[in-house]
Amino acid sequence: MRSGWGRLLTLLCAALVSGSAARGWILPSDAYVWQFQWSPALTRALRDGAPLVRDWRVLVAEEDATGHWRVVDVHWAEVTRPAVLVVRLDGRLTASALDTVPARIGALIRTHPGPIAGVEIDHDCGTGSLAAYARLLTTIRAELPATVPLSITMLPDWLHAPGLDAVLAPVSDAVLQVHAVQNPRVGLFDPVQARRWADAMGRRSGKPFWLALPAYGARVSWGSDGRLVAVESERPLLAGGTATELMASPTDIAAFMRGLQRDPPAHLAGVVWFRLPTEDDVRAWSPATWRAVVRGDPVVPTVRVAMRAGETPGTRDMVVENNGDIDAPLPASLVLPSACAAADGLNGYALEDGGRLRRAQAGLLRAHQSLAVGWTRCVPEQTHANP
Secondary structure (H helix, E strand, O other): OOOHHHHHHHHHHHHHHHHHHHOOOOOOOEEEEEOOOOOHHHHHHHHHHHHHHHOOEEEEEEEEOOOOOOEEEOOHHHOOOEEEEEHHHHHHOOOOOHHHHHHHHHHHHHOOOOOOOEEEEEEEOOOHHHHHHHHHHHHHHHHHHOOOOOEEEEOHHHHHHOOOHHOOOOOOOOEEEOOOOOOOOOOOOOOOHHHHHHHHHHHHHHOOOOEEEEEEEEEEEEOOOOEEEEOOOOOOOOOOEEEEEEEEOOOHHHHHHHHHHHHHOOOEEEEEOOOOOOOOOOOOOOHHHHHHHHHHOOOOOOEEEEEEEEOOOOOOOEEEEEEEOOOOOOOEEEOOOOOOOOOEEOOOOOEEOOOEEEEOOOOOEEOOOEEEEEEEOOOOOOOOEOO
C-alpha cells in the first residue's frame, strides 16, 4: 500500500513539474537592485517584477579601491518584502583595508528598518587573496544574527583554487558570476563557457549555488596595449581608449535558461538577474523583455527595414523598426538598393564598399521602437537586413 501511494505521489509531482515547465521556469529567480539613484522608473520595475522574483538582492553599501565607504540611500518603503542586503567590496582592497567591514555590516543590520532575507558579500578578489577573504567572511558571519544567511558572489577563476573550500565554509550559498568582459569579440556572455562553469561548480561543492545572468549592456574601453581600461554600465565613466558597446542577447539567455531547466547542474538553486532593468536604464533590456525571459515566454525578435521619404528632396531614409514585444538585435549589416547613387549611415552604421551599411558594434532595439540607420539617393527598392 505504501509503495502504491509512493508511486502515485511520484506521478503527481511529475505532472506538477510538467505543468510548471509549460508555464515558465522551474528554477526560481532573484534579481539585483544595483541602482544608486532611486527613480520612479525603478519603483515601477520593482512593482511589475515582484510576482516573478523570490528575493530582491539590494546593493546597500560599497567600499571602493581607495577605502571610501558609501551607504546607498535605499527607499525601503518601495521594497515590499524582506531583501538580501548586498555589500560590494572592491577586489583590489588589501586585507588590512577590510578590517572595519564586519563592524560596518553589523551596524547596517542593527539599523535596518525591516526584516532581512540575508546578507551577500560581493568581493571579486584574486585567487591569491582567498585565504584572507575566508577569514573576513568568518568574522562577518560572527557579526550576523544566526537567523540571517550569509552568501557571496564568486568568480569562475576560483573554481579550481585550493582556497575556495575555506571561502565557502562560513556561507549558506554562493552566486556564481558567469557574465564578464574578457574579450570584446566574445561579448558579455558565452553560453557554452557559462555551462562549463556551472557544471564545474556543481561538482566542486555540495553547497547550493545560484547563477548570475546578465540582462544588461556595457561600454568597454580598451587601451592601445589591448588591456581593459574601463567598463561603463550602470554608472557613467570618463575613460579613454577604444570603446566597444556590448549587450547580452535575450534570445541567447532564454536558450541558456531552457538548457538549465532540461538538465540543471548539481546543487543549482536558481538564477539571479543582474541587474533589474528599468525604463530609464539605457544599457539594459527593456523591463518587458526581462519579464518575458524570466517567465519563459517565447522570445522571437521582429525587425524590419523600412524606406521613408527623406527631408531632402530625392532622398530616402532607412529605418529599422521593431514592431514586436521583445527587444531585438540590430542588424549587423544592410544591403543597399542597387540603383543608389549616394548613401551614408547613421547611429552606429557606416557605409562600406559593396553597397552595404555595416554596424560596428552590437546593439538592441527595444520593443516598439525604431532607429534611423542611414539615407540613400536612389530608386526605391527593398533593402535587406543580414544577421
